[in-house]
Amino acid sequence: MNPLLARLQPYPFERLRQLFAGVTPPADLRAISLGIGEPKHPTPAFIKEALTAGLGALAAYPATAGEPRLRAAFTDWLKTRYDLTLDPATQVLPVNGSREALFALAQTVIDPSAGFKPVVVSPNPFYQIYEGAALLSGADVYYAPSVAARNFAVDWDSVPADVWARTQLVFVCSPGNPTGAVMPLDEWQKLFDLSDRHGFVIASDECYSEIYFRDEPPLGGLEAAARLGRHDFKNLISLTSLSKRSNVPGLRSGFVAGDAGIIKSFLLYRTYHGSAMSGTVAAASIAAWGDEAHVVDNRAQYRAKFAAVTPLLEQVLDVRLPDASFYLWAGIPAQWDGDDAAFARALYAQYNVTVLPGSYLARDAQGSNPGRGRIRMALVAETEECLEAARRIVDFVRKAPR
Known part of the structure; x- marks a missing residue:
């Protein structure tokens, strides 16, 4: 067996099942789950x-590169959303x-043969795929903390120079999971400068980009590059999905x-990996990327839901409306000692x-776990169910202090 498999940690939801083992919740209260970020x-x-x-x-059999109409749907959307012009033949892949x-x-x-142990830099807390992908590639992971005092911005400055020198890949999640924070342009500039110096690739995970609560849409990685004159998107790959935007996680x-050179290598890998998108899925995807009305409606539903739920939870938890995404990242009361x-x-x-x-979504690193003392709540169900959950949480905190 691949010895690197032994480096993987249990997924957060497996840890949650273990945490709840032996617990029987009250039968007169229907179960409400805010645990999994699955659009409902x-x-x-x-x-x-x-x-x-x-x-x-x-x-x-579908083509790994996708049919031209599908790739054109991607570049058309990027033009509409970010005012970017990309080549559908060389700069996008399904x-x-x-x-x-x-x-x-x-x-x-x-590249595990680089002559040194490669490093992947990940935000902390983070989506656990980042860690698993890094470990199974043979790299080590350096966890850069998200700082509550800075609206959960990742502290890239905390990464030591010798770590940057060995870094081959940096994962960015903006809007963030679980914090909902959006990375501003000056932070992108910082990462681009570091990438130019050390040659690492930036993977920008943007699957929550269309669920936001401010008037201004979240800044995307490719958009940031273009604003800074980096029109070749050197060492930058943006990743996005229909799952949250269009409520099709099962699709x-x-x-x-992004970077055409990386896309070319990624296509070669995927050709052998056998990960071509079905033409049936492609047909639905073309339709979804070509329509914005349903996205506007979806966003309005989340905005109304968060506007109703957040004030309730603010009464008992350290929580506020995020920049984007469908999570609330809440601090628990002090009496729980984190x-x-x-x-x-x-x-x-x-x-x-x-x-x-929250500690299940982060790692102990540099002397602390930045998820400790927090919980993630996914407001993915209908508004009334989320409101009922919020009312129960308020009642729980007020009536059952530790």
Whole structure:
């Protein structure tokens, strides 16, 4: 067996199952889960219709590079969303959701024969695929903390110079999971300068880019590069997905875009990896990327939901409206002494509400776990269910102090 598999840690949801083992929540309260970030809003009917209309494509092997109409749908969307002009033949590729692409990209760009132990820099807390992708590529992971005092911006300055010298890949998540923070232009400039100096690739995970609460849409990595005159997108790959934008997590559809040289190598890897997108999925994807009305409606639903739920939770938790994404990243009351796992277990046991301990989404690094004392709540269900969960949490904190 691959010895690198032994370096992988249990996924947060497996740890959550272990945490809840032996607990029987009250039977008179229906279960409400805010633990998993799986979109629950209905899939738009026109996407389903496009999917079934494309069933004829099941009779043919799909091309790994995707058909021209699909790649054009990606570049058309990038033009509409970010005012960017990319070559559909060389600067974009379809992927089966951003998760598999994040993993595969690391296997493509990490060079274990470089003469030193390569490093992948990850935000902390983080989406666990970043860690698994790095470890299975043979690299070490350096965890750069997100700082609460800076609206959970990643502290890139905390990464030592000798770590940057060995870095081959940096994962950026903006808007962030779990914090919802959006990386500003000056932080992008900092990373681009470091990339130019050390030659590492930047993977910008942007799957939450269309769920935001301010008037200004979140800045994207490619958009930041263009604003700074980096029109070749050197050493930059952006990854996005339809899952959250269009409420189709089961479609497993997204795309990557950026540096044409990296795209060329990634296509070669994917050709052998066997990860071509089905023509049936491509048909639905073309329809989804070409329509913005359903995205505006989806965003309005989240905005109304967060506007209703956040003020309730602000009464008892350290929480505020994020920049973007569909998570609330909340600090638990002081009497719990930062024990987010104990808080989550007691809440489940007494009120049948599931939240994810923040420490499960981060690692102990540089002397602390930046997720400790926080919980992640995914407001993905309908508004009334999220409101009911919020009311129970308020009741729990007020009536059941530790």
